[in-house]
Amino acid sequence: MGQPDFELVIGDKNWSSWSLRPWLAMKVAGIPFREIEIRLRQEDTKAQALRHSPSGFIPVLKWQGNAIWDSLAISETLADLFPEKKLWPEDPVARAMARSAAAEMHSGFPDLRRDMSMDIVSRLPGEGHSEGALANARRVVELWGSLRARFGRAAAGDQGFLFGHFTIADAMYAPVVTRFRTYGVDVSKLGDNDGTARAYMDLMLGLPAVLEWEEGARKQMAARTA
Known part of the structure; x- marks a missing residue:
């Protein structure tokens, strides 16, 4: 088997929520890629990122001599290149709503980002509330x-994801699921009257790709403290 056509440059798995999003989309969709890791919170992090990214930020998807930066742009590119993976819903209305949800995550929720930053391995119940x-x-x-x-629930063969099957919208909200767990957010007190949010979180946290990411985060953090 030859080398994959894609290289995905990501940051530390414990902290880099933006890296998790396209990584998860590619893993769940079964798109092969080579992973390049850059350590965050180091003196040379910016310099290392600039070797791969014209913006100096990660993640970056390297493909055919091009560097595609920004999680949502990477995900859109993958959806264009692999329409058979159905990374967006096929129905035009559902697709528009999925894009709206992804865009809201991309540009919104500033207080949640600031006060409950992603920290996969930690358990900090009550902090950041x-x-x-x-x-x-x-x-x-x-x-x-x-x-x-x-x-x-209306989708044929509903698998429990936001639009029935896994889409970019799910990839965009995956880091939020981990945040809710890390900081002990009780979704039942935030309007989850029928358990939908709790069931969705359990589904996402049990995905093999999410479990693989978490294992990588634990190994990286252990190596940092060794």
Whole structure:
């Protein structure tokens, strides 16, 4: 078997939520790639990133001599290159809603990002529960519930994802699922009256690709402290 056509440059798996998103999309879709890791929070992190990324930020997808930066742009590129993977829903309305949900995650929820940053290996119940972060979390729970009710449960062969089958929208919200676990967010107190959000979290946390990412995070953090 030859070398994969794609190289994905990512940051530390414990912290890099933006790296998790395209990595997870590629893993679940079965798109082969070579992984290049850059250690974050180091004096030379920016210099290392600039070797791969014109923006100096990661993740970056390297493909045919091109560097595609930004998680959402990478995911859109993959959806264009592999339409058979159905990384967006096929129905135009569902696809528009999936893009809206992904874009909201991409540009929104600033308090949640700041106060409950991704930390895969830690368990910090109660920390980061600022008013703004919990308001953001409540919106996430509302969004998950509405998408599952309108699209997920109505999809043929519903697998429990936001739109029935795994899409980029799920990849975009995967880091939020880990945040809720890390910081002990009780979704039942944020509007999850029927358990939809809890069931979605359990599904996402049990995905083999998510478990693989978590194992990588644990190994990296152990190596840092060795």
